[in-house]
Amino acid sequence: MRQVPPLPKVILEPFARMALLEDLGRAGDVTTDAIVPATAVENVSLVSREAGVVAGLDLACLVFALVEPRIEITVRQPDGSRVKSGDVIANLRGPARGLLTAERTALNFLCHLSGVASATASIVDAIRGHKATVACTRKTMPGLRALQKYALRVGGGVNHRFGLDDAMLIKDNHVAIAGGVAEALKRARAGAGHMVKIELEVDTLEQLAEALRIGVDAVLLDNMPPAMLAEAVRMVGGRAITEASGRITPETAPAIAATGVDMMSIGWLTHSSRTFDIGLDYSG
Numbered sequence: 001m002r003q004v005p006p007l008p009k010v011i012l013e014p015f016a017r018m019a020l021l022e023d024l025g026r027a028g029d030v031t032t033d034a035i036v037p038a039t040a041v042e043n044v045s046l047v048s049r050e051a052g053v054v055a056g057l058d059l060a061c062l063v064f065a066l067v068e069p070r071i072e073i074t075v076r077q078p079d080g081s082r083v084k085s086g087d088v089i090a091n092l093r094g095p096a097r098g099l100l101t102a103e104r105t106a107l108n109f110l111c112h113l114s115g116v117a118s119a120t121a122s123i124v125d126a127i128r129g130h131k132a133t134v135a136c137t138r139k140t141m142p143g144l145r146a147l148q149k150y151a152l153r154v155g156g157g158v159n160h161r162f163g164l165d166d167a168m169l170i171k172d173n174h175v176a177i178a179g180g181v182a183e184a185l186k187r188a189r190a191g192a193g194h195m196v197k198i199e200l201e202v203d204t205l206e207q208l209a210e211a212l213r214i215g216v217d218a219v220l221l222d223n224m225p226p227a228m229l230a231e232a233v234r235m236v237g238g239r240a241i242t243e244a245s246g247r248i249t250p251e252t253a254p255a256i257a258a259t260g261v262d263m264m265s266i267g268w269l270t271h272s273s274r275t276f277d278i279g280l281d282y283s284g
Helices: 009-024 030-035 057-067 096-126 145-154 172-178 181-191 205-214 226-236 253-257
Strands: 041-048 072-075 088-095 133-135 168-170 198-202 218-222 241-245 263-265 278-282
Touching: 009 057, 009 096, 030 096, 041 096, 057 072, 057 088, 057 096, 088 096, 096 133, 096 145, 096 253, 096 278, 168 181, 172 181, 172 198, 181 198, 181 205, 198 205, 205 218, 205 226, 218 226, 226 241, 226 253, 253 263
Parallel strands: 133 263, 168 198, 198 218, 218 241, 241 263
Antiparallel strands: 041 088, 041 278, 072 088
16 A cells, blocks of 8 residues: 555544544543542553554554543554554554543544545555556535545545636536537636646547547546447546446456556545444453
8 A cells, every 4th residue: 555645634633623523522421430440551552353444543543642641552553554454453552531532532533544444455456567647526415524534545546626726627507508618618728727637427439529629638438338439548548537336346446446447536436435344442
């Protein structure tokens, strides 16, 4: 797995604080405060329950630190690590109250983001040997986009646009309202700055041919079967970036990658990846 630069603390901290404030409510952790002595110091470990890719550990560690700065954390498997069931991701030692109060919020982040990274890795592994890259979409959970896109990078993928403002993606409704592909591209060209790329979603080879006559930076080949994708790649002939999208899974990805597309964008990696199973085990 390639090394991905960590997100700066200034980006992570608002997520950690927001989640902790939501969980602590108006009175803090009343269960732990009532049961666990304030002087108790314990050892715990973050342990993987399955095989996959770790992501979000820096954020999880920050959650523990914000709740209790005296917690000491030794990282064993940093973000990007491939782990198997039973692997220790990190060891923690500190005041027991802080460990238990921070546990769920830290695990919520760590398990979700490791799920995104692991799902991404499953596609990356499936298409190894082909030139295609795995990209995300804007189908992210509201408020979590920066984290989910980071986790996708950790899993071996690449990011699509981060929002509506950093690139133009002309979808079918844009084309319909503009009155056709040519008019939509004309308006986009008139409104784009010199640093703004333009991508057009096409459903048919006829639309693709029209786009290529006019000129476009990238084409999103939406829900095309492999044979049609291969013909689309042939038609483009390197004049634009080709992006396949629609119903891509680890099972279907190899055939799609074999068509020669440059990338495949997959929304479910961020909006509905399965949570990765990680537990906080008491060490005594």
